[in-house]
Amino acid sequence: MKAIKKAIKNFGFAVLALTVLMTSSCGRHSTSEVYYLIASDQGLPYWQTAAAGFNKSAAIYKVTARVDGPSGHDPAAELVALQQAIAAKPSGILISVSDIALLQPGIDAAIGKGIPVITVDSDAPGSRRLYFIGTNNREAGRLGAQRVIQKLGGKGNVVFFTLAGQGNMAERLEGFKEVFATRPEIHIVDVVDIKGEASKAFDWTQEAMALTGDKKVDAFVSLESASSKAVADALKRTNATDRLVVAWDANPETLDGIKAGTIDSTVVQKPFTMAFVGLKALDELFHAPPKQLSKDASADAFAQNPVFVDTGTSLVDKSNVDQYIDAATEGAK
16 A cells, blocks of 8 residues: 555656646747847848748747848838837847948847847847857858859959948958959959849849940859849840859749859858747847847857857859759758
8 A cells, every 4th residue: 555655656746747847848938939030121032031941940949930121122111120029029139231320229229128139141240239140251252253263264344233231242242352352354343232123233234235345344243132133134135145144142043044054153141041040049048148138249258159150151053053953942842
């Protein structure tokens, strides 16, 4: 009889311990935890891929993910989305900074309210954000520059398409310039701000095709993901086959262009990984916040946070484009 009572008692303790463990485990995460991804342009495939990574991470952690931001390049609208997210008092915010001057005060305000903020894809290094997850953009620019030099044989005129005000694209351009500086016969003839409209790249390319002699544009480089197809389309209309098009990111139409031969190559980032890792990082900061949320980790050798998480880049051309097309197909399942 005593043995039976002892067994029942031990069983009760075991059930109690299991209940406590399950309660603690469930308490770690909850759908009441809300994390925001503020994208700079939800209309782009790039940010749709990032949103997929953010949502997948949230599903694993069993928390709530919300993706907001403008459909189209509109920094003012992105600021409104950030302000609305702050007002909702979320567990954390992951944001791509389309305009540093415009968005930095909002990032600082969120930190001041105790909301963890991590920048993704495009940084605001002078803000109070905790750290940056994304590409080493200067190194990515160097990678693209080496491709341009190789394909042009070390000489020619190059034009860039970009979005003014975004630090990531400025850093990419600096990477190109550093490498081009070693090749005096490579000339940057223009840097065109497309203002979020791919049609501007199309129009500029068509006009450039009239330039000949020492003014001929030999290479068109996109520092953002939207313009390369427009450039390729403009070249196709003029039946030009002697110009180089280097793109950015792995949009389906870009990969198709590489396969078709209208785009030479593209520098590929990892937006899915950025956002997936970003939500995990915000979750950790929410549950184990640093003593001082606004403390500069770059000046602290014992900081619990990094300053920068590099998610990697690669160059895609005809030799490996099928691998990326297959990966995109698998990721969409």
